[in-house]
Amino acid sequence: MSNAGSNSFSRLRGLLGGGKSGAVQKAAPLPTGDELKQAVLLLRDYESSGLGWFWASDNEGRISYVSDCVAECLGRPRAEIIGNPVQSLFILERDEDDGHERTLPLILSARKTFSDLNVRAALDGGEIWWSISGRPQFDGDGSFVGYRGNGTDITAQRQNNKDASRLAQYDSLTGLANRHRMGKRLDSTLIAYQSAKRCCAIMMIDLDRFKQVNDTLGHPAGDELLKQVASRLQRVVTDKGCEIGRLGGDEFQIMIPDIDDRGRLGEIAKTIITMVSQPYQIEGSRCVIGASIGIAIAPYDGINSEELVRSADLALYASKGGGRGQFRFYSSDLHSEAERRRQIEEDLRDALQSDQLRLAYQPIVDTKTNKVVTLETLARWDHPELGPISPGVFIPIAEEANLIGALGDWSLRRACEEASQLPGGVKVAVNVSASQFSNPGFASLVAQALAHSGLPPERLELELTESIFLGDSQATKEMFNALKLLGVRLALDDFGTGYSSLSYLQHAPFDKIKIDQSFIRGLTQEGNRNGAIIAAIVSLAKALNMDTTAEGIEAHDELAAMQKLGVGQIQGYIYASAVPFDEVCEALASGEWVIEPDGPSKYRQERRTVLRKVGLIHEDHRYEATMRNLSRSGCMVEGLLDVPEGTPFVVDFGEGQLAVARVRRSAGSTQGLEFEQQLVDDGAGGLCTRHRVSPYVLAQAGMPLGALPTGQYPMQLMQQPGMALSLPKFGQAEAIKPKIKAA
Template structure:
């Protein structure tokens, strides 16, 4: 009976002598456990791998106790593979003395692997192999607990893919799944630790960085993630382009618990998407209010079109050779009844996400055509087309109807289309271009060079113009910049294809002169004019020809950001409220103190725990120029921030005011003798007026 049990593989029997050496082992199991040496005569413990971590239930310990044990799990290795066994034993006593063990063992490798696979599937995303939402939630909870015990930070990144839905809708869900797999691989390459990257579902991902709070490093990682996620993908022969937006929150500054931290990272992500997508944002407390403001704004936006609150303004497009206006770009403006003019930067992303953009886009197209029909016949009007509008199969018919209703000649309408419409080559995209060109309208490729541009766009799509994005224009005059060469190449390419070029965002004369030297056809920007209402535009072109003389600063200045807001500076035991007049990565200009000598050290309080040490390099009357010891870093929103922050608890304990709305020097702490100390510097005589201006602004 025993031999039959062994032969059919239900288990094996073994026995040892009093010293633990094997005296019998089922033949069927000897090869698996003993190899070429066999099992007989060897220590039973040697047949198995040591326990993973010391514990009192290790096999040697159980054997030493000389007592009965059941179902003890051990491992062995054979040909590089790990086998799992369940071992049971009964001690043999002869005349009251221990004589060895009689035992049974069973190969449970398949059951163990099945259990591990089930456990893995429960904690990992089946599509990408990344950890899933459940596993990430557990990991984040444990990580935050450990970090709190050690007094260390932990950063959380929330990542959302831009334009992923269009891939699903255009190429199908199978292509979307293949794309997500490639995105996951790219994220892991950037982060470096697969177990810290999770797919939460859909096109949402989450990454944690235990022990990291340096916003310079985190901003760099976020930038890398956006860059690699935005590179083209090849899916079943189709070329796909998407993007990514990232939100970042850091414990303990942005939340102690996992729910609060994830919520705040989500708010930062939402702000990044609302700021135009393809960027990153750090969480700041203002985002809590901004989220509520956005919700209210969306409610108002739903009724704005019906209430007639939109306007179309026109920014002149000027021929650089003779400063003559040859056309305009139609730009929508929202005149809110209570909030006044609201920037398109704020409401267009909301309109896109809430599916209101098609209605607004149609209204702008019809209004622009109707108003342009009354202008002199040589002027063209350019209208932006969102990817959602372009994807609508009824869009060419809409354009035809707008032209017919207004009486505008088709050649005077220019449709500006961004690269994001090119999710696949050929197919409906080419058909849409063919239909639009059949109407006789002009097509312009907008924001050229900001994505992963393909010359195939220019080969296949019948564009009449390339618009050079302002991001190239702004950096073109800086020393060592390659933007000049890029603009020259774009212009040469356009001329070879018999296309016009328009440089966007030209503001200063050095930029303007460079565009002219590179033979860019047209210029658009504040150097000529901002966008103006139709009534003003019609007055300007009343004579039929409008020539604008360029007017602007001689040189572009990006480094220093002008502002007017309250901050504080700390010197010795005193906190001084001041006004921040401008800010750069390396320093700042403050106003409000008098009698400050050059070389004075200040700790600058920029708010929300952002402290940086500085030295006064220039001091004149009530203004001081400061140089920071450690440069600031980009905050992902066009601003600057410190690399690290200080928790509010030690700041409060040190006596730092909860806000900067104090009227004069504030002693942060009491001296040991209990007496107050005198501030080293006085406040400017116009301090109260400056504060009033700060509050008004």
């Protein structure tokens, strides 16, 4: 309110009988003559200025006066308002910001002075807020005669305050909660849930290849992409109580209360990855990104927000290090794994310089003749201290450390050099990363590698994935033209896993399509539709004069299906895994390499060889055993003698993972166990239980409340107080030690 308005109001208050707040006021003598006329003129002038309005009530709380502007605002005749209760002017609901509205009837009934009370106008549509003040009035005998007061419109002020509050809690770009709000919400939730013994999961999400969008299309395009990602996340995560936030950059966080089912969380994570990975249209350009997710669950992986966020961050780091486009649950071994990855990143730079890397070659075989027609190169690293390191480990690390270009260039040169020494016309296939392909000098590098090695261009096959299409379409087209001018062959790898493969085939000059192994798995099972998809791919390739290769063939039933569907080439363990260069030279000594298929008759669900210690709990005894392999539905263990079939056990995998199982096969010290509830994906290619023993349960059994410790739990935590112990039912087999020959 302006000073002029304040002064006018002060004069009016004095003329109309106002006094000091909080005191019992006797009605002041009314002005007469010119003073009264002046007071009325000032009142009208003040009301018409829009600076404020007046109201008065009688001793029964009925409105005896209200300014015309209030009647206009409410859309009712002033005469209709007079005589109604004062409360009828307002909607008496609790104000989310200060809770004032419900206090008004109490104040009026107590006949107390009040000021700056925020109330909402009683409108059928729209929203107007007033700040009102009122003073009780008393006659000469001290009897209450009513209220006199004033009000001002604070709608704009409230909206500004609300906007400022929202800016402090929400991300201005995406409209999602910001880091501050997510932190406060997680803090308050975990504190409340700890006393209620409830669980809460968080997901940390990081976008893959987002930097390339910013670099190639600019930051405005990156901002638009973030908005679209936020919209997709909101379509996936719709459960009540969930909150999605953008923490900054391309990092998002999702809080999901009351869930500890890792099977369900894994499904949500897979859906998010699939949704985020679908193509985007940004300013006329097509963008493809991905997402990596780390998941942690309270109270299992942390009791407070700091612990839980740290666990989720570590899981996110592991998922990105595992190849991106993955999710990962937190586990205690991620700490040592993170340290190991840091060491690998440091040593990889030296490895490229010190010739620690080598190439292995996996045969690609003609389906009709079993003759090797192409060799795909796969990088191998024999670390001087850590031993052989899987490409699944060091390739993602190379991408994170911006070493993938140098690694790819080395692979290309080495492959050309070694392939030129091989007899016959066998081709060599080299994987090309998106960063290599986007390098304007890549075609020159290929030309130099061919010229230096003497390898004919038609014997070099470059395997490309859809990620190469992320960059500038014109530059991509020019690179295709340059490579085809050199005479090399181009293959589209992992075909069918993208979202616009047909458009790629329409414009890109590929010579081969590689059908991803995800279409092979389960192909021979009844009701599976992958056969129809593969048949369509084969027909399409033939129409475009392209070869087809099926990846990941392991069993004879899969091979027979590929032959029936007309797939031209096969790659997989049924023929051979990747072999060293000297073995390739030996096999091709005669100029041809024919391999007879060798594998199981039917594909069966993979059993992972794990070889680790587990606990077997039966009745009130715990036994130590060695787990030899593991699948979703069961495992094989060694360590107990002569266990009858049908015997129930609880398998303790450690870190609160318990699985109820029953012996289905037993021979000597070896038992095959079937789980009552199947295991679920852990996001890292392994398996885990859906649920874990809650830290709240362990706390009741005597352990301090905290995140789940490593290892397995002592038997006394499983027992009830006063439980009578029985004798062990089974003998414990001794660990088999390797025999040492005498010198």
